[in-house]
Amino acid sequence: MSGLFIRPYEARDWDAGLHIFFTTIDSSVNFEPARTIGSYIWFKSYVLLTPGTCFVLDDGTGRAVGYIIGTASTNHLIERWKEVLVPMVDPKLVPKPEVSTGDAMMERDDVRELRGAVYAAQCNMLESTPHLLEQYPAHLHINVLPEFQSSGFGRRLMDTFLQKLRDLGSGGVHLGMVASNANARRFYERLGFQLCDGVLDDGESGEVGRQGHAICLVKKL
Template sequence: MSDPFVRPYDPAKDFEACILIFNTTIDKTLDFEPARTIGSHIWCRPYLLLSPRSCFVLDDGNGLAVGYIIGTPDTLAFAAKWKSDFLPTVDANSFTHDGPPLTPEKSALVDGLKHSLYEAECSDIIARPDILAGYPAHLHIDIEPAFQGRGFGALLVARFLKGLREEGAAGVHLGMVRWNEGAKRFYERLGFATCKEVLDGGVSGETGRKGDAVCLVLRV
């Protein structure tokens, strides 16, 4: 068996594998339908369809994608394409829920996800052009559990950052759930730091915080 390696995303064979990776690694608070499907339309599908050149996968050595890093060098341009090119392809009928009624908390979460999808809220700082000027790119990374903790995340980030430099992006940002301390330590080892700006109007009393998310930034 060949060793896992990082390669460019191949739309012809990697799309469904990337959706599976997303579903496998989704945060437990979103691991129910229709949140799972809507989430894939926010944090996965648009990047694969609109910005494939900025997407890279971790190949297991036999052609199967078992991890990915996806994103865009220009968040504002990407959001515009999201509205013009991606939203018209979205089938709201796929956002179904079979089974017992959702709790009020889950229903509210689903409503929030739909709002983010249809408003192209692909970034926690999209409404802050002053911050975006320094960190115009953003990314998402997910790796199957069996391949985590083996250094592949750092390889994916390195390849993505190389592409950003080739595109001339000044910096990159990402959003992560605030309680994922392991992920935060991973990003900090790679040079990311919490955004120093107040993003929630001071509600949390913290910088870089917006709801349950924390924004991290890195100059490239």
């Protein structure tokens, strides 16, 4: 895999980034309209609002084949999300949650939750625990096309992103992941992430660091 290198995200990476997002999306939301709605939550918001903390893995020809995107300040992202992103959202693609569309797929409970998340800027797992968000104010998403995984560049993407956070003065970072994805968890733990020790769901699961089918991992910088 010679020729691969990491560089800052650029506007020309939009289509390739969406391709990466749709290719690597979790199976639980790999259907329409969840895919399109989810792209606002887990991809578009970051590259539009915080491109300075977004990086791509370039295959050597200018094509992005992986990315790490995120923000040094979750609270700042939420503010800009509401001010800038929400007015840009096409209500035909992402109807507000209170709108009854008459479309069975659009009215699924999980899709309505995604619709609500877009308009409420629900983008991370620590919103309900301000004391934890203060400790781990940054958060991220990382995805690499399958054929470029296990190349060592996942770690390099993470190293690049974390160094950028340190340069910006961020003291900690968190991420959310599907609890059943053991391979991803091992990857993050090798990089120094650990399960958040806070209760995130009012004790519903009886576990720390858990919210529904997701868990939150954290790392001090």
